[in-house]
Amino acid sequence: MKPHRFSHRAGRYRLIRCAAIAIATSLFSLSLSAKPDILHKAEQGEMRLPDFSYAGYKNGEQAIPNVAKRVVKVSDFGAVANDGIDDSAAILKAIEKANSIKGSVVLMLPKGRLIVSEILRIKRSDIVLRGFGAGSDGTSLYFPRPLAMIDKGESLKELTEYLSKYDKRQREKANNIDELFSEYSWSGGFIWVQKEGTRAAPYLAKNDPAIDVVARALEGQAQTHSILLENSENVSVGDVLELQWFNRDGENGALLKQIYGDTKLKIGSHHWTKPDRPLVRQKTEIVKISGNAVTISDPLMHDISNEVPAQFARWDHLSEVGIEDLAIEFPNTPSFGHHLEQGYNGIYFTSVYNGWVRDVSIRNADSGILTYNSANVTISDIHSDGQRKGHYAVHVGNVHNVLVQNLMIRNPLQHSLSFNTQSTKSVFLNAHVFVEPVLDQHAGANHQNLFDNTHLYITALKDDNNRAYYPIWDGSGAGYWQPGHGRFNTTWNLNVKVQGGALRNDEIRLEGLAEGPRARIVGVSGNRKFKLDYRPAPYVEALNNDMKDVPSLYLWQLEERLSVSK
Secondary structure, X not given: OOOOOOXXXXXXXXXXXXXXXXXXXHHOOOOOOOOOHHHHHHHOOOOOOOOHHHOOHHHHOOOOOOOOOEEEEHHHHOOOOOOOOEOHHHHHHHHHHHHOOOOOEXXXXXXXXXXXXXXXXXXXXXXXXXXXXXXXOOEEEEOOOOHHHHOOOOOOHHHHHHHHHOOOEEEEHHHOEEEEOOHHHOOOOOEEEOOOOOOOOOOOHHHOOOOOEEEEEEEEOOOOOEEEXXXXXXXXXXXXXXXXXOOOOHHHOHHHHHHHOOOOOOOOHHHOOOOOOOOEEEXXXXXXXXXXXXXXXXXXXXXXXXXXXXXXXEOOOEEOEEEEEEEEEOOOOOOOOOOOOOOOEEEEEEOEEEEEEEEEEEEOOOEEEEEEOEEEEEEEEEEEEOOOOEEEEEEEOOEEEEEEEEEEEOOOXXXXXXXXXXXXXXXXXXXXXXXXXOEEEOOOOOEOOEEEEEEEEEOOEEOOOOOEEEOOEOOOOOHHHOOOOOOOOEEEEEEEEEOOOOOOOOEEEEEEOOOOOOOEEEEEEEOXXXXXXXXXXXXXXXXXXXXXXXXOHHHHHHHHHHHHHO
């Protein structure tokens, strides 16, 4: 598949190409002389392979900025590191001051340990929360109490009502557990980024706002950038809108064919029981208008036609929000288990377009970083560790074009790397998982996502016949959102290091027993011989071969796209 050339963007590409290529080559030295068969087939139109290179800040075309505008120092408002006294009031005053400043602002945290027992809410654009680094001589935010003890607002009221109304419970008879799910199992954070008036995710249909429709889309072809509108008079170049597809035709709707193809897998009821709620949401920028034809910044997820209708709607969001150079710490308290988390959550990153989190370490979290209702976000150089069993390190859900790169996980988690409900065109790049690794494709119409150059360190298990195996792809999610994923989810250059449980000559069976259709698995290697048991059967290439020539699909596609556009 060749990227599309757009002359109107060529000048901008020339300016940004050096920065983007510098990012790419800092991770890998790519040899483009030898390509896997799937790349040749994709270029020739014989094989569908999404272009994942648009994930991340500014569609991967620009480096994250080093903002150096107006600086508000938290220490000027009374915060004193390492004194053992709670610093919440001082930090909240500094946030209030930062909010009063027009234009770009940096909220600067001091070196040392700050104690925080309040939610730090970021509700505006053009703000960076920055420390002195995530190491021993940097900035540490210590949160001694969970959200369940301090969140007294209305933030998660809808979710609380939803859990109660539908009796969402964690039931473990052997452990004498029968409790409602915690709101904080997958929501909320002590650094809480959210545009006022927005919802991170929809739960109760009665709370769904009226959609502000900008234009109805008439025609468009998947993997291209052009859309014909019924009328373009309400659309302007530079608008960031949400392109919405609906399934209003029940369990045999044409949109479901776009997502899942002609699969025999059972498709869960949530795909059609809320027909007035978009099933696929692509947040994108209008970059050109010619009559009623518009050009968007990233390729169309799906076709648009009479059978597969779509529309552009207003999307209320923040932009240029960054969190960087700090550590987040929680106490090593007992963990109560899956869905019973009390809210030791680090960052809740919602309703952001073009934002970032970088160079952050997180210890003993229930969930380190939770993303929702966002697009074109880069989450880079994150270290997750600790003794407590957590839920997520970085949760990628209800988002589009999110890039998570250089993620290091050394703590036990329920879902190590997770593409969650309605995540699309997102990428985990260069992740290393050292404890109980799982590639979680969490159902909920997540599709066209990529696990790229992933390194997993496993202890093999033995089945009833004493054969070695490990559940690498261990998708979950509720039955009403199954299958595990839609078409074209891709695993590229998976490296598995067996650290126990199997002899050197044992063949290890890598399992994915409840996944989704038309997956692509290219390049699986490690220190043992492997075979796959992935259901339904995916496209497989280079099993027991590493990908020396194209170690990263994301970076290869990015280089190809920017080269074409120069």
